[in-house]
Amino acid sequence: GAGVSQSPSNKVTEKGKDVELRCDPISGHTALYWYRQSLGQGLEFLIYFQGNSAPDKSGLPSDRFSAERTGGSVSTLTIQRTQQEDSAVYLCASSLSVGQGTYEQYFGPGTRLTVT
Amino acid sequence: DAKTTQPNSMESNEEEPVHLPCNHSTISGTDYIHWYRQLPSQGPEYVIHGLTSNVNNRMASLAIAEDRKSSTLILHRATLRDAAVYYCILRKTGANNLFFGTGTRLTVIP
Numbered sequence: 736g737a738g739v740s741q742s743p744s745n746k747v748t749e750k751g752k753d754v755e756l757r758c759d760p761i762s763g764h765t766a767l768y769w770y771r772q773s774l775g776q777g778l779e780f781l782i783y784f785q786g787n788s789a790p791d792k793s794g795l796p797s798d799r800f801s802a803e804r805t806g807g808s809v810s811t812l813t814i815q816r817t818q819q820e821d822s823a824v825y826l827c828a829s830s831l832s833v834g835q836g837t838y839e840q841y842f843g844p845g846t847r848l849t850v851t
Numbered sequence: 852d853a854k855t856t857q858p859n860s861m862e863s864n865e866e867e868p869v870h871l872p873c874n875h876s877t878i879s880g881t882d883y884i885h886w887y888r889q890l891p892s893q894g895p896e897y898v899i900h901g902l903t904s905n906v907n908n909r910m911a912s913l914a915i916a917e918d919r920k921s922s923t924l925i926l927h928r929a930t931l932r933d934a935a936v937y938y939c940i941l942r943k944t945g946a947n948n949l950f951f952g953t954g955t956r957l958t959v960i961p
Contacts, residue, residue, distance in 0.1 A: 768948070770951075776953070777952050779951075780951075783948055791948065839897040841897070843894055
C-alpha cells in the first residue's frame with residue numbers, strides 16, 4: 736500500500752523567505768509527527784498530532800515554525816523568515832494511535848531544505 | 852526522557868551475526884525499548900520493540916537484560932543492505948513521541 740509521502744523532495748530558498756512542506760500520512764493513521772535532521776545528526780522531534788487533540792508543539796525550535804493538520808490527514812509544516820540554520824531534512828511520520836495498540840512509526844522520504 | 856548510550860560505529864562481516872548494544876541505565880518501568888534504523892538517504896524504519904521479554908521478528912531479535920538497563924539488537928546474518936544507522940530509543944507508555952540519539956553506524960564488509 737501507499738506509504739507516507741512528502742513534497743517537495745528538495746527545496747532551495749533564500750534567507751528570509753517563508754516555506755511550506757507537505758506530508759501525506761498513511762490512510763487511517765491518526766497520529767502524525769514532524770522531525771528534522773541536520774547534516775550528520777540524529778532526528779530532532781518537532782511536533783506531534785493525535786486525532787482531534789491539541790498538537791504537542793514542545794519540539795518546535797522557535798515561533799517561526801508552525802504546523803497544521805487539516806481534516807485529520809494532510810499536514811503542512813510552515814517555516815517563516817527562514818534562516819540558514821533551518822537547513823536540514825524534514826521528516827514526517829505517521830502511526831496508528833496508542834489506543835489502537837501499535838506504536839510503529841512509518842517515515843516518509845523527507846524534504847531536504849536548503850536556505851541560501 | 853531517559854537516555855540511551857550506543858557505540859558510534861561498528862563493523863561486521865557479511866553473513867556474520869551482529870550484536871548492537873544499547874545502555875539505558877535510567878530506564879523506568881513503563882519505558883518501552885524501540886529500535887529503528889536509517890538506511891542512507893532514507894527516512895528511519897522500525898526494526899523491533901520490547902518491554903521486558905526478548906522479542907523476535909523477521910528482521911531481528913531484541914535481547915533485554917533482566918534488570919532492563921541494557922539491551923542488544925541482534926541481526927542474525929548481516930547483509931550489505933543492513934548497513935545503516937541503528938537507533939535505540941526509549942518510549943514512555945502512552946506516549947507516541949520518539950527521541951532519537953545519534954545511533955550506531957553499522958558498516959557491513961563484503
